[in-house]
Amino acid sequence: MFKKDLKKRLFPFAVVSSIAVGGLIGALSTPTVEAQNNHRKVKNVIFMIPDGFSASYATNYRWYKGRESLLDSILVGMHRTYSANKEVTDSAAAGTAMATGVKTNNGMISTSPEGKELKTILEAAEEEGKASGLVATLTITHATPAAFASHVAARANETDIAPQLLKNGVDVILGGGKKYFPDSLLNKAKGKGYQYVSDREQLAAAKKTDKLIGLFAEKGLAPELDRDTTNQPSLAEMSEKALEVLNKDKDGFFLMIEGSQIDRAGHAHDAAWAMKDTEAFEAALAKVLEFAKKDKNTLVVVAGDHDTGGMSVGGYGKYDANVELLRNVAATGNFMAGKLNAGRSNVKEVVKQYANIDLTDEEAKRIKAVKKPDIAINEVISERALVGWTTSQHTGTDVPLYAFGPCSNLFSGLHNNTDLPQLMAQAMKIHFSPSK
Structure with a gap:
């Protein structure tokens, strides 16, 4: 029934406001100006x-x-x-x-x-x-x-x-x-x-x-x-x-x-x-x-x-997030995968250079074993940052x-x-x- 009902259903709620960044919206901060702008x-x-x-x-x-x-x-x-x-x-x-x-x-x-x-x-x-x-x-x-x-x-x-x-x-x-x-x-x-x-x-x-x-x-x-x-x-x-x-x-x-x-x-x-x-x-x-x-x-x-x-925000069984780790990553997983040698024996060096992460032996083994090393690199980094994924x-x-x-x-x-x-x-x- 839901997919057949394509009519608009609006549920107004209070607009969430926060501190303006860089003063870009300070000019529209008063109710009078807002009312004028909205008409x-x-x-x-x-x-x-x-x-x-x-x-x-x-x-x-x-x-x-x-x-x-x-x-x-x-x-x-x-x-x-x-x-x-x-x-x-x-x-x-x-x-x-x-x-x-x-x-x-x-x-x-x-x-x-x-x-x-x-x-x-x-x-x-x-x-x-x-x-x-x-x-x-x-x-x-x-x-x-x-x-x-x-x-x-x-x-x-x-x-x-x-x-x-x-x-x-x-x-x-x-x-x-x-x-x-x-x-x-x-x-x-x-x-x-x-x-x-x-x-x-x-x-x-x-x-x-x-x-x-x-x-x-x-x-x-x-x-x-x-x-x-x-x-x-x-x-x-x-x-x-x-x-x-x-x-x-x-x-x-x-x-x-x-x-x-x-x-x-x-x-x-x-x-x-x-x-x-x-x-x-x-x-x-x-x-x-x-x-x-x-x-x-x-x-x-x-x-x-x-x-x-x-x-997700947080994950892997922890009430925490470590997203700031991602600031140190300097390349995509795809780019890093392109730097791997034929046997992927340099995986620890590549990930250290571009992601500033010291892989464990188990993490390196995971990346070496899979068909798509870029996805494996990304998922290791996500786990370290406690960023979860439910689907591709x-x-x-x-x-x-x-x-x-x-x-x-x-x-x-x-x-x-x-x-x-x-x-x-x-x-x-x-x-x-x-x-x-």
Whole structure:
């Protein structure tokens, strides 16, 4: 019965507040200003999605950081993530719900279970004359960004998604996925006025343009832990450039920014990767909140699309957590596994060098014996940090919802993920009517 009942059920509760970080939200601290902001028409919407992020990630990140995060200061509610055909969603169905206001089946991109194309909030904003942008740290054709500006029956069709992003006129496209943009497609984009950049320096130098494509890796970008081995921009740098370009449009803009790597870390049980990419996401959020505070007509909404990995805070039979250990980890488990020799006889040396951990003989034996040494390394580190995992896939738990700026009050309480684009449209006062 529950899955058939897709009607919105809201259970308002007191908004959790905390100390503002870095003074970024001090300007909105009084009830009078809050009331004024919550009735103002929103010009710009920035929707930030930390893929795979849940309350457990938020709590562990607070311990990892050693103080409250920017996210803590703008918490307003929670949202439910189930898809049309499963209690546990994938990123395609979750992205579709958050982009179109309609539940679909796992694997489908902004297409209803019956195969009908669904209008997205980005497309609705464009119809009102607003600029649009997509930023991600995996391929820009991956499930979440794809759901905002393309329509395919199967998320794996990334080759079909790439030209749709250009056809739909997305003004800023930044992320990975060069393999899905052949020269013929990029030349067509340049003919439409897009400037193309492919590394960090070129991105920083891109100034006089209102249409920008940046593709910084053949596939996904590197995890934040490993980014220093590349010439790729950070999520904060891509977000800042996207804001610079989109803000030129006098009618405003809609921008989706995804911290894609948090999800990848959860699948790999790599707690250090998860925390470091959450830190990178927070750095991007700081740029966004700085912009929104100055602009005063920008609504910022932050929501993970689902939980990944079933992370716990504490575990392994102990009433304790040791998350601060993760601050000393300097590489992902995948990177460390790539440094192992053929017989893995150097496993203790590698883990000591990159994780500052002295493996026991038993731990070293575990890593040597398994098919996937990267996962084994990650799980040993997680055990040391007392960060538990229940699955290598997603879970169906509710996910925190954050908002800042005018109309942020609309997001208070328990929502369904399908409510989010409708509330954004309401804030912008644009026509958007989700339908199957």
